[in-house]
Amino acid sequence: MDINARIAARVSSLRKERDLSLDALAHKSDVSRSMISLIERGQSNATAVVLEKLAAGLGVTLASLFEESAANGGPLIRRSAQLEWRDPQSGYIRRNVSPPNAQSPMQIVDVTFPAGATVAYESVERDRSVHQQIWILDGKIDITVGAETYSLEPGDCLAFRLDRPTAFHNPHRKPARYMVAITTDALRP
Template sequence: MLDNQSTMSDSSLHLLIARRVRELRAARGLSLEALATHCGVSRSMLSLIERGESSPTAVVLEKLATGLGVTLPSLFEAPAAAGDPVSRRGQQQSWRDPHSGYVRRNVSPAGVGSPIQLVEVEFPPGARVAYETAAREAQVHQQVWVLEGVIDITYGEEVFQLGAGDCLAMQLDRPMAFHNPSASTTRYAVAITTIRS
């Protein structure tokens, strides 16, 4: 189970996300207005996020990640010693979605240049999150491996009901939704890789 000790304070995490969004936007030479238009997030919301004054939902952060050409876990990456191949549990960033209450924790070491990102998720009973994911410049592939509980994943028009031990592979190129239909928390791991041409 994810523990509270590895969760940053809300203000620290907002500042981390703010810095990452500013860095990524600057690296792509985008103005606030251009990024807002590109990803479908209002300029005022984007400005609040970049100042660390907002608690954006997972849906808003996914829109930003798509618009910036990165994966969602990339928005939570803290500075790390370049090349350190070990990600210690106590230093891994956890974040709680203010809308659904689901908690995600970046597991992979940052700064090692690996194309693979691992995330652990705790999804509360009855929670639902729907992403308007669309095709990206680079192909992003994701696998969801259920460790405990059950999760229903809608991928485009298909619905997959997964239980403990099940694993679903998909490309992040269409809308998707996650729903925990049970009365217990579901825990799953996500492996994400980006293929650039």
């Protein structure tokens, strides 16, 4: 199954598991009903920004949308099984490194962010707090969390909650590569 078909199946499966209609998910995610329908049918290559909104509306992390719906959740995933996805808007490439549905509160994602690219995520109310740490492996990148901008270089690590608008920008001539560690808190009452 290619990555866009996997995303389509996963969004549809998560929406049905949560007993959400297309209209209800559209309301929760601020993504149009027609766009959600196109994504679920595999007829749209959604951007990272749209997928992040859907993930928040479904109560999962963005990384969760790239997992197989019926994954067994074993403790190992080989490099050859870690699918890559390219954001059609910015060209950034992400690869889920963590085994899908593993019994772990953490997800790890490997990202290659092109020179000159920008991605800006809005803040959306979530059922769970999502925490991220960005560890720069190669290149440089600027990350804005709320009103604060951080210029990161190899070896730097930035920790923050996904509760404010967040933007990634690479104003440099070389791609940046970084790892993202993601955890979520328990369900809010």
